[in-house]
Amino acid sequence: MDRQDRVDTPQDSSNLQNASARVLSFFTKIYPGEIKLTISLFATVFLLLTAYYLAKPVRESWLAVSVIADLSKIEVKAYSGFLQSVVLMALIPLYSFLFDRLPRGKLLVGVNLFFICLFPVFWVLRPDYLVNQIPYSGVIFYIWIGIFAVSVVAQFWAFAADLYNEMDGKRLFPLIALGASSGAVIGSSIANFLVKDMGMNSYTMLLLAPLPMLLATALIYRIDRQESAAQRQPVLNDDPPGEDSRSALRIILGNRYLLAIALFVFLLNWVTSNGENILFAAVQESIASSYDFSVMSAEEIKRVTQQSTTTFYSRIYFWVNLIGMLLQAFVVSRLLLYGGVAGVLLIPPFVSLAGYGVMSTVGNIGMLTVAKTAENATNYSVTNTARHILWLPVARESLYKAKAAIDTMCVRFADGLAAITVIVGTRFFDASLRDFFIVNIVLILLWLLIAILILRERRQWNTVAT
Structure with a gap:
C-alpha cells in the first residue's frame, strides 16, 4: 500500500506521527502515514512470538522424558520431526481448501483460535497429572507445537506481504520483524524466569501462552477490518489475474522463482x-554426565531431566533471541540499504559455514552452544527478514497458498530429512558428531548456491519488468 493512502488529517495526530517517524527512522526509513499499520503489525507478531517462546521450552522438556521403545533421545526427536512433516503435508490441502472458501480475516482468526483452544488441552494431558504419562503424548505435543509455529507465523507474514508493495515492504519489514525478535526475547525471558527463578512447573507455560495469542488475534481482526489490500504490481508473478484455483503445489512448481524459494527454505531448515x-x-549427554543417575529413582531422573532441559533451552533461546533482536534492530535494515536483498540472503550461509567448520574441529558442548547461538540468531533476524521480503512481489492469488505450503511443508519436510540423516547416520554408519557437521557443510554449500540462483532470478524478472 502506498504511503499516501495512510496520511491522517488532524494536526495533533500529524504532529505525533511526525515525532514517531523521527524516532522509528533510527531503525528504518518510515513516513508518518505508515506508522499506524506498521506498529499494529509489529505488535501482532510480537505477541505471536511471545506466545510461541513461552511454550517452546515445554516441547523439549516433554520430549526429553518421553520413553519410546529402545530409541535414543536424538532418535526420538528425529522421528518426531519426521512425523511432523508427514502431518503437515496432509494439512496443506486443507489450508488451501479453507483459503478458497473463507474471507481472509475469518481464515486468519479461525486458524489462531484453533491453536489457542488446544493449549489448555495439552496442559491437561501433561505427564504426572491425569496419569503418569499418556503414551506418545510428548511426540504428539512436539508435532502440534511445530505445526503451530510454522502455520501461524507463515500466515501472518503472508498477511503482511498482502498489505505492502515491494518498495515499502523492503523498508518496513525489518521494523516489523523487530517485533518478532522482541517477542521471542520477552517470551523466552519470561519462561526462563518463571521456571528457573520462580520454580514454576514448565507445563504452566501452556496456560500462559494463549493470553498473548488472544491479543494478537484481536489485532489481526482489527487490522483486517480497517485495511483493504493494496493495489499490487507483481513483478515476479506468472499467474493470471483473479482467483487461482490451482493447488499450492502446482502454483509453486509452475513458477521458477517460487520453486527457488522453496529450495532455499528447505535447505536452510535441513x-x-x-x-x-x-x-x-x-x-542430554551433558545432563546425564552431570548427575549420578545410578543412585536416583526413575521419578527423580525424569524430574531432573525435564527441569534441566527446560532451563538450558530457555537460556539459549534468550541469548539467541536477544542477539537476533539486536541484529534486527541495528543491522538488518542497513544490510538491505547497502547490500540489497543479496546482503541479507548471502550472509547467513557464510555464518553457518564458519560455525560448522569450527565445530568439526572443536566439538564440545560449549563450542556447539556458541556456534548454534550464532547461527540461530542470524537466521531468526537476517534470514527471516530475507525470506519475508522475497514474497513481496508475489500476487495475492498465489501468496497465501504458496507461502503457507513452503513455510510449512518445506520446513517440516526438511525436519523429516534431518530425522532420516540422524537415523541412517547412527543406525547404519555409526556416525560421529564430526560426520554430521561435515554433512551440514555440504548442505550449506547447496543452500548458498540456491541463494545465488534466487538473486539471478530476481535480476532477470526486474530486467523484463523494466
Whole structure:
C-alpha cells in the first residue's frame, strides 16, 4: 500500500506521527502515514512470538522424558520431526481448501483460535497429572507445537506481504520483524524466569501462552477490518489475474522463482534441524554426565531431566533471541540499504559455514552452544527478514497458498530429512558428531548456491519488468 493512502488529517495526530517517524527512522526509513499499520503489525507478531517462546521450552522438556521403545533421545526427536512433516503435508490441502472458501480475516482468526483452544488441552494431558504419562503424548505435543509455529507465523507474514508493495515492504519489514525478535526475547525471558527463578512447573507455560495469542488475534481482526489490500504490481508473478484455483503445489512448481524459494527454505531448515538434533543429543549427554543417575529413582531422573532441559533451552533461546533482536534492530535494515536483498540472503550461509567448520574441529558442548547461538540468531533476524521480503512481489492469488505450503511443508519436510540423516547416520554408519557437521557443510554449500540462483532470478524478472 502506498504511503499516501495512510496520511491522517488532524494536526495533533500529524504532529505525533511526525515525532514517531523521527524516532522509528533510527531503525528504518518510515513516513508518518505508515506508522499506524506498521506498529499494529509489529505488535501482532510480537505477541505471536511471545506466545510461541513461552511454550517452546515445554516441547523439549516433554520430549526429553518421553520413553519410546529402545530409541535414543536424538532418535526420538528425529522421528518426531519426521512425523511432523508427514502431518503437515496432509494439512496443506486443507489450508488451501479453507483459503478458497473463507474471507481472509475469518481464515486468519479461525486458524489462531484453533491453536489457542488446544493449549489448555495439552496442559491437561501433561505427564504426572491425569496419569503418569499418556503414551506418545510428548511426540504428539512436539508435532502440534511445530505445526503451530510454522502455520501461524507463515500466515501472518503472508498477511503482511498482502498489505505492502515491494518498495515499502523492503523498508518496513525489518521494523516489523523487530517485533518478532522482541517477542521471542520477552517470551523466552519470561519462561526462563518463571521456571528457573520462580520454580514454576514448565507445563504452566501452556496456560500462559494463549493470553498473548488472544491479543494478537484481536489485532489481526482489527487490522483486517480497517485495511483493504493494496493495489499490487507483481513483478515476479506468472499467474493470471483473479482467483487461482490451482493447488499450492502446482502454483509453486509452475513458477521458477517460487520453486527457488522453496529450495532455499528447505535447505536452510535441513541444516538448522540437523544442528538442533545434534544439540539436543549433546544436551542430554551433558545432563546425564552431570548427575549420578545410578543412585536416583526413575521419578527423580525424569524430574531432573525435564527441569534441566527446560532451563538450558530457555537460556539459549534468550541469548539467541536477544542477539537476533539486536541484529534486527541495528543491522538488518542497513544490510538491505547497502547490500540489497543479496546482503541479507548471502550472509547467513557464510555464518553457518564458519560455525560448522569450527565445530568439526572443536566439538564440545560449549563450542556447539556458541556456534548454534550464532547461527540461530542470524537466521531468526537476517534470514527471516530475507525470506519475508522475497514474497513481496508475489500476487495475492498465489501468496497465501504458496507461502503457507513452503513455510510449512518445506520446513517440516526438511525436519523429516534431518530425522532420516540422524537415523541412517547412527543406525547404519555409526556416525560421529564430526560426520554430521561435515554433512551440514555440504548442505550449506547447496543452500548458498540456491541463494545465488534466487538473486539471478530476481535480476532477470526486474530486467523484463523494466
